[in-house]
Amino acid sequence: MKLKQTIASANFSKQKVLLRLDLNVPMQAGQVTEDYKIKTALKTIKSLSDQVDKIIIASHLGEPIVDGILVTGALEKYSLKPIADQLAILLGVKVKFLPGQDLIKIKKDIEQAQEKIIVLDNLRFWPGELTNDSSFAEQLASLADCYINDAFAVSHRQQASVSAIKDFLPSWAGLLLEAEVDNLSKALQPEQPLAVVLGGAKVSTKVKLIKNLGQKADKILLGGGLANNFLAAQGYNIGKSLADEESIALAQELIKEFADKIIIPSDVIVADASGQPAWRLAQEVKDEEMILDIGPKTIQEFSRQIKQAKTIVWNGPLGKFEDEHYKNGTLFVAREIAWQSRGAAFGLVGGGETVAALQMTEMAGYVDWVSTAGGAMLAFLGGENMPGLTGLLE
Numbered sequence: 001m002k003l004k005q006t007i008a009s010a011n012f013s014k015q016k017v018l019l020r021l022d023l024n025v026p027m028q029a030g031q032v033t034e035d036y037k038i039k040t041a042l043k044t045i046k047s048l049s050d051q052v053d054k055i056i057i058a059s060h061l062g063e064p065i066v067d068g069i070l071v072t073g074a075l076e077k078y079s080l081k082p083i084a085d086q087l088a089i090l091l092g093v094k095v096k097f098l099p100g101q102d103l104i105k106i107k108k109d110i111e112q113a114q115e116k117i118i119v120l121d122n123l124r125f126w127p128g129e130l131t132n133d134s135s136f137a138e139q140l141a142s143l144a145d146c147y148i149n150d151a152f153a154v155s156h157r158q159q160a161s162v163s164a165i166k167d168f169l170p171s172w173a174g175l176l177l178e179a180e181v182d183n184l185s186k187a188l189q190p191e192q193p194l195a196v197v198l199g200g201a202k203v204s205t206k207v208k209l210i211k212n213l214g215q216k217a218d219k220i221l222l223g224g225g226l227a228n229n230f231l232a233a234q235g236y237n238i239g240k241s242l243a244d245e246e247s248i249a250l251a252q253e254l255i256k257e258f259a260d261k262i263i264i265p266s267d268v269i270v271a272d273a274s275g276q277p278a279w280r281l282a283q284e285v286k287d288e289e290m291i292l293d294i295g296p297k298t299i300q301e302f303s304r305q306i307k308q309a310k311t312i313v314w315n316g317p318l319g320k321f322e323d324e325h326y327k328n329g330t331l332f333v334a335r336e337i338a339w340q341s342r343g344a345a346f347g348l349v350g351g352g353e354t355v356a357a358l359q360m361t362e363m364a365g366y367v368d369w370v371s372t373a374g375g376a377m378l379a380f381l382g383g384e385n386m387p388g389l390t391g392l393l394e
Contacts, residue, residue, distance in 0.1 A: 001185045005172045005392045007047065007148060016054045016110070018144035018169065019044070020161050022151040022372065023059035023083050030076075032086045036355075037153075040372055042090060044150045044174040045117065054116055056144055058161055059083070060123045060154070068127050075125065084119035093117065101125055103139045110143060129160045132387075137164035150174025152181070153372050155388025156379035162388035173392050176372070181389070183369035184380050187348055190216055190311035197302070197333060199224030200316030200351070203247035205375075207254070208382030213313065214258045219305045221263050223294045223318025223329060230255065230264045231291075236282055239270070239289040263305065267295030269319070269326060277325040293319030294329035306336045307344075315351045315377060321360070330357045338363035350377040 021041045026033045048055055061083070064074030081097050088095035096115035098106050110118055123129045128136025137160040141147065147169040149155065154162055155177070165171075173181070187194070194217045198206055203226060214220060222230055225242035232238050233251035255262060265282050270289040272278040279295055280286075294302070306312055314337055321330035334349075334357050341347030349358055350371030358364045371377045380386060 001181055001188070001393055003173045003178055003181055003389075003392050006178050007044065007172050007174055008178075010172050012048060012052045012146065014051075014053050015145040016056060016143065017048060017052050018056045018058060018141070018147045018165070019048070019174065020147070020149050020151045020154075020165070021057055021059045022153040023057075023080065023087075024061050024153075025083065027061070027082065030082055032082050035086055035090070037372055038083065038086055038090060040176055041150060044148070044176055045091065047175060048148075049116060052116070054110060054113070054118060056110060057087075057117065057119045058123055058140070059119075059151070060129070060161075062122075063124065064122060065124050065127055065130055068131075070125060070127070078122050078124070080119055080121050087117070087119065091117070095119060097121075103143070107143055123161050126160075132158045132160050132164050134160075134164050134167070136160050138168050141165055141168035144169065147171045148174050149388055149392070150176045151388070152177045153374070153376050155386050156376040156384065158387045163390070166391055171391060173389075179369075180371060180373065180376075181380075181393075183348060184371065184377060186346055186369075187213065187311060187313045187381055188216075191346065192216075192311070193218035193309050194311045194313070195219050195221060195305050195309035197221045197223075197306070197312065197314040197318075197337070198316050199226055199318040199330070200353070201225035201242060202244070203229050203250045203254070206315070206378060206382075207250055208384055209315075209378050210254055210258070212383045213381055214254075214261060217261055218309070219263055220258060220261050221302050221305060223265060223298070223302075223333075224316055226316060227264050227294070227318075228291055230262065231282055234264070237285050237287065238291060239285045239287050241270075241285070241289075241291040263301065265291075265294045265298040266301065267297040269293035269295055269329070271325075292323070293326040299329055299332050302333055303336050306333070306340055309340070310345050312337050312340060312345050312347045313381070314347075314349045315354055315374075317353050317357050321353075321357045327357075327360075331361055334358045334361045335363055338366040341367045350374065
């Protein structure tokens, strides 16, 4: 897939630009604890800052709206003020933060602001954001002369700041969004062989990806809670392991369709009845045990398949990697993918927990593309509709 409307081919001289970013970063006690997503936005901001009048940054943070109602205390807990402060530090310039939900007042404040870079408060403080409300999108659009989407991670959402907004402003793709589309597209037209490594929990979130990439993949390697459902679908006892009836039924269908491609764990690491880690063949898990990692035989097989691949896609941890006892499978595979990337194969890794596991190896820099997206990556690779990309693709 190719984008036709990118900022590289546009002139924004003297214009006010509404820049949609994904600054949904981890927070604790009102402080940013991990600023990876903020850093990925800097390239687009810097490329615009020399030519535009003002950059008006809009993002969401967390989920302060429940059933259409703003959660009590959300205005402080989910405020983008700490993110604006961190952005100012990273850019080395003053950044104006505009709190409040009065867009008429905000528009006046933008006009009067001396700062070039302005950050609005959490988009989800306006209920119209989540409902893709056209009226809210029009009000938001009135703040600027044009719109740039650099938030690929939410571009699968039917929300006002990524979808309806494009009805009211000329629209372009930012540099990060362009890079996401370019690199993810390599998995849709892969150099063969293609190995797809999937973990995480529910099968339902990855069905479309498996079906879409499964047509192109040579092997689909499964771990984590995802694999538990496939083991159960094969009639194996999985004890107290994470699984659900819907996922098991879906796994049975996928096994029939891709029987020659799917590889499920032949051995696993479990927490036994006493809570201690123990090795088991996949068919030997006991009722009181819980599968929490792939075993050494499975690691060896996954390694063999990854080494043979020319394109590797990985989404989802292969076990409870945050626990010292059950991190081996995930981190071994992460290192293997990193070693194969940038040369032997094209490596693509995405998803919040997946990226966190990769970063634990200190080898993320070796991987060809580390996506900032989780659900959007699955949607794109699954061939789903991407409202945020409508009108931007050729």
